[in-house]
Amino acid sequence: MPNTTTCNQYQFSRAGALITLLDTPGLNDTSRNDLDILTTIAGFLANPPAPISGVIFTHNITSNRATGSTRLALDIARGLCGSRFYPHLTLLTTMWNKLPSEDALAECVRREGQFLASPSHWGDLAVAGCQVQRFDGSRAAAERVLEAVLARAASLPVGDGVGVGVVPQMVVELRAGMPVEETGAGMVVVTERRRREREREEELIAMREEEEERLREERAQRARLDRRQGHHGRRSSSARHHRTGSSASRSSVGGRHHDDREVRYEREDPMAYGDGGYDQMGRRVEPRVVQVNPPRPSRGNQPRRGFFDLGVVQVFFRG
Structure with a gap:
């Protein structure tokens, strides 16, 4: 859900079973860093009220390219689930009901195919069994997504991390007492943070070097100007001395x-x-x-x- 800043739980019954939906904050929040958000999510994953049947990752299909924040969020989802849990991960594309024309629809279909064909986007997840579905904002579409998640959990049993069945990798790591920043998902965030810090440091170094180069050039220009002015002054003094000497010579010759x-x-x-x-x-x-x-x-x-x-x-x- 949009503008989610905390983890919110929504419960409802379906086919005699109690289902809990956990809505987590997005990982592109400008007011909070990603490690804080991941720590908030980890607080629920450490002791889930029931076995986790699946993870749904949403993506706005109208975005014409995968931005850095989108790639980061997807990498965190990879680290959170772990390769064994990929079959229980659903890539859900949204905003299909907001497309203004048939041409826009065709463009989004083409973009979806490109993401699935690219190993650096969704390709590796699709090969590992991840599900890809579309959401058009309707209740029927939401029910189809939910039915697919529950069906996959029934065919590939999920567990609670103690007995049989697969669980998200982060659940196992947290129950083992691992700090959030050392989990698979946490390492993705830490690595990205270090990369950004390194980029900022390199930018600062480049700015300092550029400023130093500018100052060196200014000093060199001043030195060249001083040399030209000094040379001009010596020439003027020499010319005055030459004229004075010539007059004196003429006076001396005339005097002789x-x-x-x-x-x-x-x-x-x-x-x-x-x-x-x-x-x-x-x-x-x-x-x-x-x-x-x-x-x-x-x-x-x-x-x-x-x-x-x-x-x-x-x-x-x-x-």
């Missing part, structure tokens, strides 16, 4: 030209800048410029126009 010119004047005759001079005979002589030799500018150090660009003036005296 100026100094050379003045030194040459001074060496030729200290009076060259005055009104003239006198030779050894006492005659006056006049200075004159006889040659101008412009300097050869050095490569890369072109003197600026108007700054000592006339070259060295050589002064000679004629007699």
Whole structure:
């Protein structure tokens, strides 16, 4: 029944026998974990009021695929029953009365066949003697399912776990004092829980590695940017130094030209800048410029126009 959160018992008489239906919680409840639900079920299975004649596992046929929770629930049913009790397990497909069209009906029939043909779905259970029936929501369908369960229990005697007859595997395990988590059904739940925890841990590791990679990339980008900015700064400083050095070189060269010119004047005759001079005979002589030799500018150090660009003036005296 839908939204079942606890185990509920329903009793009625049929052919002079008292029949008890035990409605258990579903194993896909988001408000409770599967081990808690299985522990609730185990509380009834440990001391059943009568021998268990059968187990009915319901599945919504309109579900277009077997989800993870559906597979888990079916695996728990396998562990609860045990292979010896498979003939007393009924796979009951529901919602057949909710199909809107003939095409939808054909699709669900096809899906049912696929589940039965697949060993990972219902195939292994069907081979082991499990019954498969359809439920359309009617009272007649419910009675047919019940009659089939009772008929199978009569032909393949069930027991109470003490004398003859088969019982669900979990009943035997619980009566032997086995903790719920160590039973066959419990191990299915524990294994699934560990798998989910491992997946979550792997996801967290992957997220941490992704974040670390992102941070490494950011640091690398900052380092590349710092190197580019530092290289640009060194180039700018070098360019400024080069320009300053060139100006100084030109000033130095011009200064040498100026100094050379003045030194040459001074060496030729200290009076060259005055009104003239006198030779050894006492005659006056006049200075004159006889040659101008412009300097050869050095490569890369072109003197600026108007700054000592006339070259060295050589002064000679004629007699």
